Amino acid sequence: MPLSAAAIVEAAHRLLLDYGLQDVSMRRLAGELDVRPGALYYHVPSKQQLLADVAHRILAPLADPPGTVGVEELMRRFRATVLPIRDGADLMLIAFGLNPGLPPVPALRRGLERLGLASDQAHERAQIVMHFALGAVAAEQNAALLHPTPETPDRETTGPEATGPEATGPETTGGAALYDEGLRLLMPTAD
Amino acid sequence: MPLSAAAIVEAAHRLLLDYGLQDVSMRRLAGELDVRPGALYYHVPSKQQLLADVAHRILAPLADPPGTVGVEELMRRFRATVLPIRDGADLMLIAFGLNPGLPPVPALRRGLERLGLASDQAHERAQIVMHFALGAVAAEQNAALLHPTPETPDRETTGPEATGPEATGPETTGGAALYDEGLRLLMPTAD
DNA sequence: ACCTGAACACCGTTCAAGT
DNA sequence: ACCTGAACACCGTTCAAGT
Numbered sequence: 001m002p003l004s005a006a007a008i009v010e011a012a013h014r015l016l017l018d019y020g021l022q023d024v025s026m027r028r029l030a031g032e033l034d035v036r037p038g039a040l041y042y043h044v045p046s047k048q049q050l051l052a053d054v055a056h057r058i059l060a061p062l063a064d065p066p067g068t069v070g071v072e073e074l075m076r077r078f079r080a081t082v083l084p085i086r087d088g089a090d091l092m093l094i095a096f097g098l099n100p101g102l103p104p105v106p107a108l109r110r111g112l113e114r115l116g117l118a119s120d121q122a123h124e125r126a127q128i129v130m131h132f133a134l135g136a137v138a139a140e141q142n143a144a145l146l147h148p149t150p151e152t153p154d155r156e157t158t159g160p161e162a163t164g165p166e167a168t169g170p171e172t173t174g175g176a177a178l179y180d181e182g183l184r185l186l187m188p189t190a191d
Numbered sequence: 192m193p194l195s196a197a198a199i200v201e202a203a204h205r206l207l208l209d210y211g212l213q214d215v216s217m218r219r220l221a222g223e224l225d226v227r228p229g230a231l232y233y234h235v236p237s238k239q240q241l242l243a244d245v246a247h248r249i250l251a252p253l254a255d256p257p258g259t260v261g262v263e264e265l266m267r268r269f270r271a272t273v274l275p276i277r278d279g280a281d282l283m284l285i286a287f288g289l290n291p292g293l294p295p296v297p298a299l300r301r302g303l304e305r306l307g308l309a310s311d312q313a314h315e316r317a318q319i320v321m322h323f324a325l326g327a328v329a330a331e332q333n334a335a336l337l338h339p340t341p342e343t344p345d346r347e348t349t350g351p352e353a354t355g356p357e358a359t360g361p362e363t364t365g366g367a368a369l370y371d372e373g374l375r376l377l378m379p380t381a382d
Numbered sequence: 383a384c385c386t387g388a389a390c391a392c393c394g395t396t397c398a399a400g401t
Numbered sequence: 402a403c404c405t406g407a408a409c410a411c412c413g414t415t416c417a418a419g420t
Contacts, residue, residue, distance in 0.1 A: 002403065026394060038396075039404050047394065048337075090281075097333025124364050127330075128323070128373040135326025136319075142288025146239075173315050182319040185377055193384065217413060229415075230385050238413065 003035060005043045009053045016054060020086025024051070048094065055095030058085070059103035071111035072183050075133055078104045079179055082137050086145070089138035096134065105130060115188045129186050136182060140175045194226060196234045200244045207245060211277025215242070239285065246286030249276070250294035262302035263374050266324055269295045270370055273328050277336075280329035287325065296321060306379045320377050327373060331366045 001007075011032050015024045026047055030037040044050045058081060065074055082088040096102055105126055112122035112129075173181075192198075202223050206215045217238055221228040235241045249272065256265055273279040287293055296317055303313035303320075364372075 025392085027392080036405050036407095037394080038406080041395070041397095042403060090284075093281075093329050093333055094337075096330060097337040100330075100334065124369060124372065127364075127369055128327075128376065131326040131330050131369075131373065132319070132323040133326070134330060135322040135324070138284050138329070139287060139291075139318075139322050139325060142284055143291065146285075146288040173318075178315060178318055178322075181315065182322065182377075185319065186373075216411085218411080227386050227388095228413080229387080232414070232416095233384060 003033065003039065003043060005053075008033065008040055008043055009050065009057065012050055013054050013057055016085060016091070021051075021091050022087065024054075048098070051091055052095045052098045055091055056099075056102065058082075059092075059095075062104040062107065065107055068114075069111075071108060071115065071129075072180070072187065074104060074107055074111060075129060075183055076180070078133055079137055079176075083140065083175075087141060089134055089141050093134055093138065096130070100127075104133075112188060117188050121188075125186070125188065129183070132182050132186060133179075136175075136179050140179075194224065194230065194234060196244075199224065199231055199234055200241065200248065203241055203245050204248055207276060207282070212242075212282050213278065215245075239289070242282055243286045243289045246282055247290075247293065249273075250283075250286075252294075253298065254294040256298055259305075260302075262299060262306065262320075263371070263378065265295060265298055265302060266320060266374055267371070269324055270328055270367075274331065274366075278332060280325055280332050284325055284329065287321065291318075295324075303379060308379050312379075316377070316379065320374070323373050323377060324370075327366075327370050331370075 008029065012024055012029055015029060015032060026040055027037045030040055033040075044053075059078075062074065062077060062081065065077075069077075082092055085091070092102075108126040108129060109122045112125050113119065117125055199220065203215055203220055206220060206223065217231055218228045221231055224231075235244075250269075253265065253268060253272065256268075260268075273283055276282070283293075299317040299320060300313045303316050304310065308316055
């Protein structure tokens with residue numbers, strides 16, 4: 001088969017999961033697909049759009065949570081999805097810049113309305129929650145990359161139930177606890 | 192004079208303010224300073240460390256706010272400082288990864304303690320607030336860059352009182368109002 | 383001590399030309 | 402229609418050698 005946008009997105013996704021965002025280059029991608037770099041541009045308009053498509057694929061499971069999952073659980077899943085990807089939050093920041101209505105957002109809005117917020121309020125609150133989530137995961141990933149704790153587990157061979165680090169922080173609260181607390185503060189209350 | 196770390200940081204700072212993070216390359220910096228790229232590495236260990244030093248310079252005014260400025264005002268100043276710099280939030284994300292105690296953070300902690308939080312609580316809350324601020328400014332900048340609103344003012348020739356965009360959002364609340372609301376939700380209350 | 387020259391191993395993107 | 406070849410204009414970093 002001749003190569004296609006879908007095949008390129010899939011290869012980029014694999015490269016991202018296996019090596020991280022830094023290693024997803026158009027040239028490396030071309031190598032992986034056994035074509036010259038220029039060939040990719042017949043199928044995708046730019047690296048940026050390609051990355052946005054990859055992000056969409058990754059976040060698709062958060063589009064319509066099965067049953068009625070709570071807002072906090074939804075956002076915990078967002079963190080769990082993005083955290084294991086190297087520079088995953090940077091990718092999501094790019095993707096949300098291109099398309100602010102990406103997957104967790106509509107479900108987040110609906111969930112906030114279910115909690116009593118009017119449509120406008122829910123829209124606003126959803127953005128605030130997303131901003132916090134993106135900042136928190138980005139900070140957590142950068143901290144881990146830049147001064148890494150000894151014994152990074154390096155997921156691989158771990159089953160699908162692998163959730164994340166939770167290495168006992170040096171003087172800070174663990175990333176998950178901090179994140180949960182932030183979510184809690186941003187949840188609607190009678191105020 | 193022979194070139195120095197300080198001179199390199201200053202040139203990088205100028206390049207950042209004038210052209211944005213994308214144009215701060217070691218090679219371009221070298222050109223600006225009339226040396227070959229390798230010369231820079233005699234004075235700075237890496238681009239990453241250089242950028243962290245530049246970030247420190249930029250955030251220095253937020254280290255000890257004159258008088259006793261409120262927490263919300265402090266964080267508004269953080270936004271106002273970072274927003275006019277192209278990809279400023281990306282830079283700050285790098286910088287805070289390297290050094291989580293950068294300028295607004297200690298003042299933020301002190302301010303939160305003044306509002307009644309115990310030391311541990313203030314530390315935790317400060318991180319949460321910083322995560323939100325970083326995410327919010329990063330999202331705002333990416334949105335502006337990726338699908339720019341017509342008539343970007345393009346600061347320059349504008350006086351020192353230039354504060355920022357505030358273009359009437361299409362369907363969303365303006366960036367400043369959204370940011371302020373996020374801050375408000377994260378401020379300590381009796382709960 | 384401080385810097386150059388030159389290399390190593392890369393980037394994203396374009397586009398005439400081939401099949 | 403789909404891809405190659407080749408270029409354009411770049412990257413960060415290292416390091417022997419010069420002064």
